[in-house]
Amino acid sequence: MKCIVCRLPAGRKATRAFVLALVAGALTTAASMEASRRPQIGGVLRVQMNERIAAFDPRQWPTEPTKAAAAERVDSLVFDRLVRLDEGGTFQPALAISWQHDAQSKRWQFRLRDGVKFTDGSPMTPPVVAMALQQLLGVAYDVSASSDSVVIMAEHPVPELLAELATGRYFVFHVAEDNSLTGTGPFRVAEWPASGSGNAIFVANESCWAGRPFVDKIDLTMGVDFQQQANAISFGQADVVELPASQVRRAAQRGVRTASSNPVELFAVVVDASKPAVQDARIRQSISLAIDRASIADVILQKQGISAGGLLPNWISGYAHLFPATSDLPRAKQLLTVSGRELSHPIPLVLFYDSSDAEARAIADRVAVNLREIGIMVQVSGQTMDGKAKPPAADLRLVRSRMSTPDPAAALSELLNSLGEAAAEMETPEQIYAAERAPIEAFRVIPLVHVTESYGLSPQVRDWMPPRWGGWDLADVWLGPPSGAGGNSP
Amino acid sequence: MGEADGEPSKALITLSENLGNYVWTAEIQQGDTSQVVITTAPRPSQNRVATDEMLVTLNGLKLWAGHDRILDVTFVFLSNFEQRMVLLLGDGLIITKPEKDAAFRKTEFPSPRALQRDPIGDLRQVGHQVNSIVDGRECDVDVDSGALIGCFVWPGPVDRSTVEVAGADLPSYGDQVRNLLLNCGVRDAVLGAGTGDDTQSDWVQALKGKVAVSNTLNFPGPVLKFSQGPDTQFVSAIVRNLKDGNYEVYRLSTSCGP
Numbered sequence: 001m002k003c004i005v006c007r008l009p010a011g012r013k014a015t016r017a018f019v020l021a022l023v024a025g026a027l028t029t030a031a032s033m034e035a036s037r038r039p040q041i042g043g044v045l046r047v048q049m050n051e052r053i054a055a056f057d058p059r060q061w062p063t064e065p066t067k068a069a070a071a072e073r074v075d076s077l078v079f080d081r082l083v084r085l086d087e088g089g090t091f092q093p094a095l096a097i098s099w100q101h102d103a104q105s106k107r108w109q110f111r112l113r114d115g116v117k118f119t120d121g122s123p124m125t126p127p128v129v130a131m132a133l134q135q136l137l138g139v140a141y142d143v144s145a146s147s148d149s150v151v152i153m154a155e156h157p158v159p160e161l162l163a164e165l166a167t168g169r170y171f172v173f174h175v176a177e178d179n180s181l182t183g184t185g186p187f188r189v190a191e192w193p194a195s196g197s198g199n200a201i202f203v204a205n206e207s208c209w210a211g212r213p214f215v216d217k218i219d220l221t222m223g224v225d226f227q228q229q230a231n232a233i234s235f236g237q238a239d240v241v242e243l244p245a246s247q248v249r250r251a252a253q254r255g256v257r258t259a260s261s262n263p264v265e266l267f268a269v270v271v272d273a274s275k276p277a278v279q280d281a282r283i284r285q286s287i288s289l290a291i292d293r294a295s296i297a298d299v300i301l302q303k304q305g306i307s308a309g310g311l312l313p314n315w316i317s318g319y320a321h322l323f324p325a326t327s328d329l330p331r332a333k334q335l336l337t338v339s340g341r342e343l344s345h346p347i348p349l350v351l352f353y354d355s356s357d358a359e360a361r362a363i364a365d366r367v368a369v370n371l372r373e374i375g376i377m378v379q380v381s382g383q384t385m386d387g388k389a390k391p392p393a394a395d396l397r398l399v400r401s402r403m404s405t406p407d408p409a410a411a412l413s414e415l416l417n418s419l420g421e422a423a424a425e426m427e428t429p430e431q432i433y434a435a436e437r438a439p440i441e442a443f444r445v446i447p448l449v450h451v452t453e454s455y456g457l458s459p460q461v462r463d464w465m466p467p468r469w470g471g472w473d474l475a476d477v478w479l480g481p482p483s484g485a486g487g488n489s490p
Numbered sequence: 491m492g493e494a495d496g497e498p499s500k501a502l503i504t505l506s507e508n509l510g511n512y513v514w515t516a517e518i519q520q521g522d523t524s525q526v527v528i529t530t531a532p533r534p535s536q537n538r539v540a541t542d543e544m545l546v547t548l549n550g551l552k553l554w555a556g557h558d559r560i561l562d563v564t565f566v567f568l569s570n571f572e573q574r575m576v577l578l579l580g581d582g583l584i585i586t587k588p589e590k591d592a593a594f595r596k597t598e599f600p601s602p603r604a605l606q607r608d609p610i611g612d613l614r615q616v617g618h619q620v621n622s623i624v625d626g627r628e629c630d631v632d633v634d635s636g637a638l639i640g641c642f643v644w645p646g647p648v649d650r651s652t653v654e655v656a657g658a659d660l661p662s663y664g665d666q667v668r669n670l671l672l673n674c675g676v677r678d679a680v681l682g683a684g685t686g687d688d689t690q691s692d693w694v695q696a697l698k699g700k701v702a703v704s705n706t707l708n709f710p711g712p713v714l715k716f717s718q719g720p721d722t723q724f725v726s727a728i729v730r731n732l733k734d735g736n737y738e739v740y741r742l743s744t745s746c747g748p
Contacts, residue, residue, distance in 0.1 A: 039607075039608050086557060086734075086735045087732075087733070087734055087735030088509060088510055088733075088734040088735055088736075089509040089510045090510065090557070092557060186607075208607075210607065211606045211607030211608070211609065212606060212607055213607060214607060214608075314506065314508070315508055315509055316508055316509065317508055317513070318506045318507055318508030318511060318512075318513030318515075318530070319504075319506060319513055319515050319528060321504060321506065321515075322515060322517065322526060406508075406509045406510075408508070429513070429528035429529070429530055430526070430527070430528050433526060433528055462688075463688050463689060464689060465688070465689055468509075475607065476607065
């Protein structure tokens with residue numbers, strides 16, 4: 001056996017101590033004095049969320065954006081993707097260590113990381129990965145395996161394939177002998193509530209290829225309403241809870257640590273231009289001009305929102321200034337007059353919103369107040385929008401959409417899809433801009449505000465560093481002693 | 491401003507940015523028609539260290555920025571006495587000239603085993619070899635050729651318990667310290683850094699006891715580790731840039747006077 005300690009220079013006690021510490025397996029070095037900031041292993045992280053996820057199965061992916069975002073958070077505990085996005089929005093290796101594509105971006109080859117195992121002990125092989133991705137990508141793609149790679153073929157160019165594979169449901173999974181799904185991620189499922197409500201227990205994957213997570217266990221309670229979550233974090237009954245934008249400020253005032261992402265959600269009014277009352281584009285434009293977006297962002301959302309004239313927030317597009325978000329009541333009234341409408345004969349419209357979303361209700365009410373000022377009478381009506389049923393027919397529909405990626409084209413595709421708009425080909429910045437501009441210019445979609453995603457954290461939670469586009473990264477979170485004073489982090 | 495077909499034209503040019511790029515937009519209006527031109531260019535990594543003036547001047551020079559996690563850094567001498575910077579990654583070594591944007595070569599370690607999520611690494615030069623340890627695995631690399639000489643894995647399971655150790659009595663100045671030789675009439679000075687929170691940006695300052703004796707260097711993220719070579723003329727700091735997620739290496743040095 002080779003002895004490293006024997007040949008250390010004399011007098012380097014500190015270094016010797018470090019090597020001895022490594023031999024003993026200690027995580028920290030007595031000489032470096034870094035122990036106080038090194039993460040601690042162990043503990044149970046108690047997490048609460050509003051949504052209920054029926055199954056941790058990428059094949060059963062919700063269509064409703066909020067549920068899909070919740071499913072992505074839960075599945076990321078168990079599964080990994082081929083590629084990931086770093087903080088700068090650049091693609092980085094995950095289960096694939098390299099990739100290449102042909103000149104037309106129709107054929108993509110991903111070389112897989114060697115030595116990775118699923119939590120049931122079976123190896124991650126190219127055929128297993130190909131089978132999983134084929135089920136998720138569908139018949140539009142042909143996924144095959146080679147000796148150390150998977151190859152994804154498409155009939156049409158797919159330059160956005162990396163962006164697609166780095167987000168959403170494109171997790172690599174393995175179907176075990178008992179038909180349960182296993183992944184290569186930092187945790188494995190120990191308990192899953194049969195009815196969809198109750199607690200799910202995840203335990204650390206000791207042999208995770210990216211390193212064992214710091215906490216031993218995650219206790220995830222689903223189906224908890226936001227008020228209960230706020231109480232839980234205040235009374236020390238949870239470590240991580242979701243905070244609606246409108247409650248972030250209040251939580252911080254109560255001493256709760258809060259953390260927010262960049263703006264990743266969009267509230268927008270979708271106008272059904274086929275309805276007689278809003279067929280005239282000038283009426284739709286007057287609606288857009290009458291809405292006071294700043295008061296929605298500052299008052300209803302307590303400054304956790306930003307007025308939106310475009311679909312993409314500026315941190316994703318860089319050109320949000322091309323879509324002004326200011327209101328102009330005189331101009332709105334003028335347009336109504338020109339369209340032949342008289343203020344003495346109010347236009348009756350119906351505005352639907354998601355009845356389960358308290359913030360949507362408040363925003364819908366504010367829109368109704370704004371439109372009343374220009375002579376448009378809006379009947380606000382709450383509807384169930386669970387993604388299963390067809391969206392209800394209405395003149396106006398308030399939609400909450402979410403972006404799960406910082407890639408402009410991919411994020412815009414997500415938004416257009418959830419707003420019922422077709423996504424055109426988008427490769428160049430001008431094409432992305434044109435695709436974003438089309439529904440706004442036609443006033444079929446009226447953007448209102450971009451909103452952050454926020455969490456409340458207990459004093460024990462350390463290294464909370466989720467992606468700036470929302471979600472969480474619980475594998476890198478660890479639990480320390482209570483830090484005393486609250487304060488906001490990060 | 492221009493004029494074509496009798497219609498005056500107007501262009502509004504804006505320089506903005508998104509997550510990965512600078513974004514240049516031009517809105518060109520001519521009569522009733524308008525056109526938008528958008529051009530993007532990748533944003534360079536941040537490379538700015540703010541300084542104030544004090545008794546001793548602490549200087550920071552960024553030598554490296556990259557996506558891969560850097561576990562340790564050291565400076566070695568080749569047979570021809572040229573200096574090289576060696577970076578320890580989880581899966582190999584990078585040897586490069588100690589200059590920003592210099593060419594580099596990477597020596598990969600064979601089939602790395604699963605690392606801890608927060609691995610510890612250590613580097614040192616032993617003769618003409620660089621000796622590295624990552625989570626209990628030791629590898630030797632020839633510094634002149636960059637060739638891998640061999641690797642050795644320490645037997646036995648890894649104990650994940652945390653060892654709390656006594657640190658310097660500098661609780662209000664962070665928790666990472668290194669002895670720092672100063673030739674400016676200041677003895678027993680140390681470098682202090684950090685808030686102890688890896689979600690926050692750090693600063694570094696030379697301290698004598700609890701008294702600051704230098705300016706403050708502000709970094710774009712937490713200082714993950716200080717490394718010090720055989721001499722104590724300078725210290726290296728490994729920083730994780732919170733803006734872009736890159737791992738950066740700074741060489742810190744001191745000079746006398748403000």
